Amino acid sequence: MTNRPATVPTAAGVTTTPRAASPVPLMDPARTYPLWGPGAEQAVLDVLRSHHYVKGPCVAAFEEGFAAATGTTHAVAVDSCTDALYLVLRAVLDARAPDQREVILPSFTFVATAGAVVNAGGRPVFADVDPETFNLDPRAVAARLSPSTAAVVPVHIFGAPADVPALRALLPENVFLLEDAAQAIEATQGGRKAGALADAATFSFYPSKNLAAAGDGGVVTTEDAALAAKVRALRDHGQTRKMYDHEDIGTNSRMDEIQAAVLLQKMPHIGAWTAQRRAIAARYDAAFAGTKIRPQRVLAGSDSAWHLYTVRVADRDRLREHLVAQGIGCGIYYPHPLHQQACFGRFAPDACPETDRLATEVLSLPCFPGLREDEQAQVIAAVLASK
Ligand SMILES: Cc1ncc(COP(=O)(O)O)c(C=O)c1O
Missing domain, CATH: 3.90.1150.10 (Aspartate Aminotransferase, domain 1)
Structure with a gap:
C-alpha cells in the first residue's frame, strides 16, 4: 500500500489531490515583499547612484515622517535600537552624579535594554513584571525606587504598551521615563502612539521587527529639543556646530541612507x-x-x-x-x-x-x-x- 492521498472531486468536476497542511512559519517577511520590494529596489539603486550614503536626504525625510507618524516633534535616526537606548541613557546619565545612576527596567526583555544601561554608565535595577501583561509592574518599580534612581525604562513587550501613566504617577519629577518601544511601532495608549507616551522612546528596525530595515536601524523620539540635539550630536562623534569640533565624546551611530530609503518605502504600509x-x-x-x-x-x-x-x-x-x-x-x-x-x-x-x-x-x-x-x-x- 502506498501513502498516496485520496483524490477528491471538486464542484467543477475536476479531481484534485487535497493539499497536505504545509508548515506555518513563525514569521515570514517575504510575504509582504511584493508590496514594497520593487520600490525599495529602485530607491536603493537611486541612493547608490547618488553617492550620498550618510547624512543625506533619505534620513532627513525618514526622521520627519517618523516624528509625524508617532505624533512627536523630534525623531533622531540611528543605527539600531541598542544604540538609541544607549544614546538617550548617555544623555540622561551624563548629567547625574556617578552614584545617582540607577535605572529600573524589567528583567523580562531582550538583553539590549539592560546592556545599554551599563554601557551608558548606569546600574541596572531589575524589577518584576505583571503575570498577565508581561510588562513592568508599577508596584515592583515603586519597591525598587531610591534616591539614586535616574531613570525607568518600561519595555512595551511584544508590542503591548506598559502602564506608562501608572509609572509616571509614582515617579518623582527628576526620574526620566524612557519607553523601549523596539517592538511597539503603532501601539497606542490613551489615544497616543507609542513613542509619545513618556520623556523619550526608542524603536528598532531590525529585520524581524514590524517595520524592518534591510539590516539594522533605530530611532529616538522625544518632545525635548535639548535631548534630541544631544542625541543627534552623540550619534555623530559629539559634533555639533561644525566638523572636527567635538563637545562630547560620542560614537558613530548614524543611520545609513540605504536603510532610510528602504524604511521610507515600507512606512506607508x-x-x-x-x-x-x-x-x-x-x-x-x-x-x-x-x-x-x-x-x-x-x-x-x-x-x-x-x-x-x-x-x-x-x-x-x-x-x-x-x-x-x-x-x-x-x-x-x-x-x-x-x-x-x-x-x-x-x-x-x-x-x-x-x-x-x-x-x-x-x-x-x-x-x-x-x-x-x-x-x-x-x-x-x-x-x-x-x-
Ligand atoms: C525590547 C528590545 N529592546 C531593544 C532591542 C534592540 O534592538 P536592535 O536590534 O535594533 O539593536 C530589541 C531587539 O530585538 C528589543 O526587542
Missing part, C-alpha cells in the same frame, strides 16, 4: 500591516478563551502592535513539541531572565519570581502580515489539539 496583526490576535484570543492557554493581556485603553502573539501555558514545552511536530512555527521569548544572566551578576540583582515563571511558560505563535486565514485556522486547531 505599517498601518495596514498592524491592522492585520490585530485581526489575527483577536481571532486567536477568541479561540483560546476559556482554555488552559492564557494569551498576553493588553491593558484597557491600549492597543498592541502584536509584534509577537504570546501565550503562557503551564506545560509549555509539551505544547511546543506538539506544534513543532505539526509544522507550526513557534518561539520562546525570552528563555533566560536577565536578572539570572552571568553578565549582570555583579549588580547583585534582586529576585523577580514572576519573570522566572514566565520564562518557563511563554510561547509565541505565528502572527504576521500575510498569514493566511487557513494558516491561522491550522495554528488554532493545532494549539487546541494539544493535550
Whole structure:
C-alpha cells in the first residue's frame, strides 16, 4: 500500500489531490515583499547612484515622517535600537552624579535594554513584571525606587504598551521615563502612539521587527529639543556646530541612507500591516478563551502592535513539541531572565519570581502580515489539539 492521498472531486468536476497542511512559519517577511520590494529596489539603486550614503536626504525625510507618524516633534535616526537606548541613557546619565545612576527596567526583555544601561554608565535595577501583561509592574518599580534612581525604562513587550501613566504617577519629577518601544511601532495608549507616551522612546528596525530595515536601524523620539540635539550630536562623534569640533565624546551611530530609503518605502504600509496583526490576535484570543492557554493581556485603553502573539501555558514545552511536530512555527521569548544572566551578576540583582515563571511558560505563535486565514485556522486547531 502506498501513502498516496485520496483524490477528491471538486464542484467543477475536476479531481484534485487535497493539499497536505504545509508548515506555518513563525514569521515570514517575504510575504509582504511584493508590496514594497520593487520600490525599495529602485530607491536603493537611486541612493547608490547618488553617492550620498550618510547624512543625506533619505534620513532627513525618514526622521520627519517618523516624528509625524508617532505624533512627536523630534525623531533622531540611528543605527539600531541598542544604540538609541544607549544614546538617550548617555544623555540622561551624563548629567547625574556617578552614584545617582540607577535605572529600573524589567528583567523580562531582550538583553539590549539592560546592556545599554551599563554601557551608558548606569546600574541596572531589575524589577518584576505583571503575570498577565508581561510588562513592568508599577508596584515592583515603586519597591525598587531610591534616591539614586535616574531613570525607568518600561519595555512595551511584544508590542503591548506598559502602564506608562501608572509609572509616571509614582515617579518623582527628576526620574526620566524612557519607553523601549523596539517592538511597539503603532501601539497606542490613551489615544497616543507609542513613542509619545513618556520623556523619550526608542524603536528598532531590525529585520524581524514590524517595520524592518534591510539590516539594522533605530530611532529616538522625544518632545525635548535639548535631548534630541544631544542625541543627534552623540550619534555623530559629539559634533555639533561644525566638523572636527567635538563637545562630547560620542560614537558613530548614524543611520545609513540605504536603510532610510528602504524604511521610507515600507512606512506607508505599517498601518495596514498592524491592522492585520490585530485581526489575527483577536481571532486567536477568541479561540483560546476559556482554555488552559492564557494569551498576553493588553491593558484597557491600549492597543498592541502584536509584534509577537504570546501565550503562557503551564506545560509549555509539551505544547511546543506538539506544534513543532505539526509544522507550526513557534518561539520562546525570552528563555533566560536577565536578572539570572552571568553578565549582570555583579549588580547583585534582586529576585523577580514572576519573570522566572514566565520564562518557563511563554510561547509565541505565528502572527504576521500575510498569514493566511487557513494558516491561522491550522495554528488554532493545532494549539487546541494539544493535550
Ligand atoms: C525590547 C528590545 N529592546 C531593544 C532591542 C534592540 O534592538 P536592535 O536590534 O535594533 O539593536 C530589541 C531587539 O530585538 C528589543 O526587542
